[in-house]
Each structure stands twice: as C-alpha cells, then as structure tokens.
Amino acid sequence: MSSGVVSGGGGTTSIVWFRRDLRIEDNPALAAGVRAGTVVPLFIWAPEEEGHYYPGRVSRWWLKQSLAHLDSSLKSLGTSLITKRSTDSVSSLIDVVKSTGATHLFFNHLYDPLSLVRDRRAKEILTDQGIIVRSFNADLLYEPWDVNDDHGHPFTTFTEFWNKCLNMPYDPAAPTLPPKRIISGDVSQCSSDKLIFENETEKGSNALLARAWSPGWSNADKALTAFISGPLIEYSVNHRKADSATTSFLSPHLHFGEVSVRKVFHLLRIKQILWANEGNTTGEESVNLFLKSIGLREYSRYISFNYPYTHEKPLLGHLKFFPWVVDENYFKAWRLGRTGYPLVDAGMRELWATGWLHDRIRVVVSSFFVKVLQLPWRWGMKYFWDTLLDADLESDALGWQYISGTLPDARALDRIDNPQFEGYRFDPDGEYVRRWLPELARLPTEWVHHPWNAPEPVLQAAGVELGMNYPLPIVEIDSAKDRLQQSVAEMWQLEAASRAAIENGTEEGLGDSSDSAPIAFPQDIMDVDHEPARNDTTSIPRRHQDQMVPSMTSSFLKVSDESSSEHRESAENSRQEVPQEPLRETLNQGSPHAFRQNNSPPQFNINMGLHNFEDVAESSSISRSSKDGGVVPIWCPSSSSSSEQFVVEENDTESSSSYLQRHPQSNELIDWRRLSQARTKKLGDRAS
DNA sequence: GCGGCATTAAT
C-alpha cells in the first residue's frame, strides 16, 4: 500500500462510505481511504430516507447487481463491502465507526436535496464525535459552487452554464487509477446485514433485465469504451431516431457512479482532438453533442444544488398557478400506453416493459403528458422515477421542468408538439411503433402515426378497430391547444393577482412557499380501477395549485408499494399485447452492433451547437489544486419550505467565504421571480 | 455574392 499521505497508514482506519459512486476507479473517497491506511468500505441501504423517492423496482435491481460487482472487486483487492440495512444512515455510520475503531470517514458528494441534508448531518455529528470527515467530488466535472457568472452568481440558463464549464481556466481533474491493493480495517466486530432489494414477484419481473444490461463499474467501463470507439462517431447523425442503436448505454452506469464522468470527458476529448485533426466534422459534432448531454447531467446537479426544491416546485414561480388537470383516467391511459397517439403509446409500452426509453421519446411522452393532457408534471416525474432503470432525481427534475416550461430557458409553455408529426420525425418508418404496438403492426407507414385518419378499409385490412383494440385519441390536439391557451392565460391572471395582492400587502407569501394545498400525489390514483379513459374534457376537475408531494424530509411513505404492484400488474397485462422484448435477444453483450436499444446518457439530451474547443488541448495540462476533502454541499431545510438555508461548510483554509456569502440570493426565489416577471411582460405583450 | 425559401432543432 502506498505510504499514508494523510496519517501514515498502519493505525488509521477509514470508513469509505459508498453511495452513488460504486466504482473502484477514479474514486477520490476510496483513494483517500487507501492513502490513509486501512479501509472499511461501507454501503448503507436506507431507502426509507428517500421518502416518496423510494427507488423503483428496476433501479433497485441495478443497485443490487452493482453492489455485488463492487464487492467482488473489493474482495480481489483485499477487503470487502460492509452492508448495513438502516432507516437512519447517520446512526449506522456511527455504529460502524464504533465497531471498527475507524477515525476517518470519506465519502463523495451528492447533490440531491436529501443527500445535502443527510450529508451535512453526518459530517456535523461525526465531526463532533472526533471523527475526521472528508468529502470529495467524484460526480461532476466541476463542483456547482465553482461555476459562476462574472458577478459570482450561479447561472440560470444551461447554455451559459455549459459555455462556462467548457471555458473554465482549469480542467476537470484527471481520472485516477484504481488502487492496487486495499488493506482491510478490522471488521471482526462489525457484521454486514443482508440487503434485500427485490421481493419474489419483483425478481420474476426483473429476470430479463440481466440479458440486456450488465451493471457494475467494470462493465460500465466496457460500455464506455465500446460506445466511444463505436457509435459515438455517428452519434450526431443517429441519436434522433427513436429506434436507433447509437446511444451510449451509460446513463444507469452514470447514475450509480459506476463510471467517472471525468473519465468520460477525457476520453471524449481525445476523440475530439483526433477527429478535429482529421477534419471529421461529423465526429466532432458528435462529440460536442454527446458532451452536451454530459453537460445537462452536470447542470441537473448544479440546479439541484442551487435550488434544492427543483424536484417538487417549479423554478419559475408562475407555474404554481397553472390549472393542472387532475384526471386519473388520463394518467392511467398515459401509463398504459393507451392515449391513441401511437408514438406516445409505443414509448409508454417500452418504458413499461423495459425500464428504458430513448431520450427523444422521453421528451415526446412527457411533453404530451404536460401539454396535451395537462397533468401535473410531478406525477409524470414520479412515474419515471418508479419505472426507469436510470431514474435520476436531478436529471428527471430538470427534464420535466424543461418540458413544463418552468425554466427560464425552457421551451415555450404554450407550445404543443404534435405527436403525429414527431412520429414521422423520430420514427419515419413506423418501426418503433410497430415493435411496441402490435395492434398497429400491420398498418401502412402512411397511417401508422395517425390511425384515426386512416380510411376504414385500410384499418380493416390491418385488423385495427379504433376504440376497440386501439383507442381513439384521448384528447384532440386542437382542443388541447385551446385548453392550453386558456390555462396559460388563467395562470398569468392568477399570478398577476397574486403579485398585486402581495404588493398591496393584503396577502403574504402567496408567492413561493408550499402554501397552496397540494394536489395529492398519485398514490390515490395509482390503484384506481381500470376504466377506459373518457374523451370528454368538459367535466374534468381542476385545481389551481401546483401539485405538491409532501415534503421528502418528513415523509416515510412508501409510495412505490402501490405503484410497483400496479406496475407489475400492468406489465403483465401488457406482456400479452407487447411482443416479447425482441431487443433483449439482440442485445449481445460486448458487441456494439447489438446495441439495439437507445441508452442515451442522462435524459433529455438534445442537439445543440457547442463551441468547438480547439483550445482544449492546451488547457489540458493545467490541473487545479483540489479543494475537495473539506467541502460538503449542504442544505438545511427549515420549517418553511420557502426559506431553506443553504450553507456550505468549508473546513478548507483555501476559502473562508461560505456559499451563502458568495451567492447571497442563490437560494431565494428572487432570481427566478424576476425572470418570471420579465416573462410575464413578454408573454402578455405577445398575447395582446 | 446575395436574397429568398426550405429545413431543422431548440435545455
């Protein structure tokens, strides 16, 4: 083992607390533990801490495999993973500290709201007990607090943020190699709990997953290499097709930290320089495009850190006044893939059956959800959370907020994308629809994305009976447009009224807290009986509040019980209708050409011209001195949800200014509110 | 070379 940089090895035992950094390679917390002496690698399974965001079935399956993989790697290096079942991570940490005699705790940063709170607590409490706690950046190219505009404020649009990232004065830290050997700490007094990640029924449902996916850090590394040396070069050309085979397969790996994003970045850059030199513009474009999807992942963490309520509240406050349609039948039809819009339905069936969805299709189905059905976006987000293999709170929150028009740079709120046209754009030959909607399989391409227009003889010949074996559109696009216009107008009126009320001092705080009564979360919807969705839109109950999940920090509800049982049942239903996952058969591991399915990197990545950065090569030699090891991103929720304190603790001598001092208004709604008002004016002008 | 028209894609 290496000589102990921190304290001379030998006597020092460190706990390395693994969370979503399930890799050996380029893992700063692990490296710190190895440097310090003997190591106790630890994983704590405390899903109840996640509240509503108890991981979904397929996500838990992945986690299980990934941990097994990690454990076997650790064993080959000389130690093994201690696992604890817990409802309180911090007490479990204390237990492990006591039973192992550890003096150090190392972990890598997470940026979701819950982890920010929990990690702060962990750090405080363990530090109080005399433990040396250090934490590191293993998840991002740059820490959120390092990327600011000229005034030192956080960016509020992606493009600005990403341009800044690409033009930082120092490179992301270079990835490091795995340790050669790990000396195990004394765990004779510290037993592992057996962790249960799936029940028997779920096991059955998960059985096929292993044929398509190989969780675990070294498999992630293989997937990365395979992608970069294969489909990457054509990524810009192919990434748009719903059925294309050229996405990276990396997003679940990235979610669990099986692969280092900094390694991805560095490998991409090598290709970029190579292709730039060769004058391969397609390749260059592809790298930029793919890098951008990495950037969106970064941005999701950045946003979550700076505005740690993004998973439950719209960033632009006016969306609170949007009159969401609370209709359980709509929601159900969407989940079942029975909306009558083939591209949407195909996507939802695929999600159901596989836990996977091409990011283009994610945009299609979520946009349909929000704009056509006008269902509360957080229901959709929650469903994604429950069903996606790569469910990721930060990325999904960003994606849904983008779709819902609640970001300053989101697409226009009142714009509806027509699934029919999107169908011909993303699935021009109808292959995707035919694969997932066997009832439409015999329909000619001409009609496959709008069967409701097809002549009766064509339908008959294809065996399609609209309203019987395939539904008519649940909502007409034209009426959806009308309804959306009305809703948006209503939203602005309410927002203006609220603002006036605040200015008059007649009402307070209507603006930004969770004052509005919540639209209950799906659990009261998930188990509704199987009623066909109605086409009539006149009697839909509406509520004038943003939907609101009970605070994550206060709730130990296991929503996923209902949702997963419903999901299972539905999946079973659908298996009769859906062809038996042809993709699994074709997904031979290791063969890039077998990648039938689109594993896009983090969700919602979309093409965008980035700056070429030829200067990247020169700047690559600059490395930055890490301020890791002391900084913990921290969020303290207060009783009022609108006034979260947001403090970064800095043990580091390098900087004495807290995050709050540097960004005094970063955690208030001020910025967004201002943006919201600017937008009010703009949209108001346009409307009049 | 330039204006007009079509195409594309948007975080």
Add this chain to the structure above:
DNA sequence: TTAATGCCG
C-alpha cells in the same frame, strides 16, 4: 414560434 443554416437561382 423563431433563429440559424443551407441551397439555389
């Protein structure tokens, strides 16, 4: 819808 790009006369 709009802005940017590309093609063609």
